Amino acid sequence: MLGRSYIALQEYPLALRAYERADRLSDGKNAEALTGEAEVLALTDESELNGRAGRLIERALALAPDSGKALFFGGAVAARRGDLPLARARFVKLLGMDPPPNVRPLIEQQINAIDAQLAGGAAARAAGTSVASAKTPAAPAKAAGPPAEAPATAPSGGEAFVRVNVTLAPSLAAAAGSSPLFVFVRDPGHPGPPLAVKRLESRFPQTVSLAASDAMIPGRAFTSGQSVEVVARIARSGNPVGASGDPLGEVSYRVGRDELVSLVIDHVMP
Template identity: 25%
Template sequence: MNQFVFFAALLALIAVAFAISALWQRSRPLALALALALPLAALGLYYIKGAPEAIDPDVAAAPAPAAASGSIDDAVAQLQARLATEPGNFEGRVLLARSYMAMEKFELARDSYAIAMKLRPEDVDVAVEYAESLLRTSPDRSFPPEAVVLLERAVARSPDNQRALFFLGMHQFQSGKHAEAAGTWERLLPMLQPDAAGELREQINSARSAAGMGPLPKPMEAVALVNVEISIDGVLSGQAREGDTIFVYARQLEGGGPPVAAKRVALGKLPLVVGLSDADSLMPTAKLSSKAQVVLMARLSRSGDAKPASGDIEADPVVVDTKAGSSASLVLNRTVP
């Protein structure tokens, strides 16, 4: 199977994981049913090329497990009945739309997302999901103008939204705007783990070649600017489990916006040392080395979600210089309520 198809499938599964995480808090039977019913989706090249043969035939033909179908239908029917009496229930409407997407009832998903967007038009994640539903229902397998506007607004409001960047670059590639596609995907590149970044790098170089540009420079092994030792308070040590996720962030001293740099690592044994470098910067135009000082933060996540959740364990922030060889210690010492 083409490697980029596999990468696109990974992005689809990341989106699925986000959806199931949200569903779990509201409807565990539906979340479990969706988790069982979701097939591996390798749709990236399908929508870029507009040709079914771009998908691996075996993957495309693989049916969803039949055992989950009835449970999904029952759960969706219950949700529909609830929304009939609660038309302003935004979370329920999004839940229904995501369920329809998992069931590949894309027209129904699109219509449900449209209602959700009227209820909360500023929600970036839902706007991106709505844009995807518009793509899925487009006759020519391209993003219609409304979807493009949604993606552009999402990127403007949330510059580190990975799905928005991926889909916007896909639209630009489809439209023959290869230089713009390369630029958009280059913004996404530093946010990805090395394996996924390698696959995306190939597609960026394809877009750059189509635009008459040279390939990206080969990545150099980054030198850690800050080494962060992460430990946990003895009182909370029993709550850390191998396989939990540690997020380490570096933020600028003043102002909001996304982190300057971030790294996600699987928890082994504590204490552990994590190195932050320019390779961990989220924006090519705002590298870690461009800041004289940053605020370091760390969080232990049970779910692996980048968004803080109740039960996560955080460390008090620490200010550190970003000169090569700098070091700092963070102690996970408080639980997120």
């Protein structure tokens, strides 16, 4: 489909027009076109998953409930609106469809994060409280020690990689608790899903390496010579989608030129 070629070239306006035309020609019955429209909108502005892109994905799933891409976006859409059981069901179904090896860990992470949220909500209800009103103090961040390498396979010779040493500002130490840490690489010139991502424990300091094998979308990864932005965010909700109040930090990185770069989590999302 022409829209897919335009996405590969990061020509998002042209991709959107191509998918919209395919949608019109099919009289709204082409699930691939609907999913493509939603993908382009999300690549341009992730918040579209709360609006038009989310509605397009629901229409695509109604037409093609076994579409892998629609299920992936559909899980994210359901999670964003707070429907965790539906989000989990979609990710579990996708996991059973034998996804690519580089995508499988991301899906498993989504399921684990949702399970943790559902378990926390059940525990709070059993105690007669809600998750929002529970006053369990946050566990302090682990004491600083030697940088710990993130558990991952080291990039193979010649493979482009990004390597950062993530630390947490003392003023935000109490905000970490047991929430997961997401480290991702994004192209500052092209909004949308990150080029690579890892979900880790919130341990500081921590050295993290990301490579093309950590790409969220196959075929869309960073390359040597590219200038990117590396972001580290503590997801207090456990969700990879950022939320107000999440501690984060970012740093510029020149792939293939920079080596280990310091990244400090020193502010929160507005």
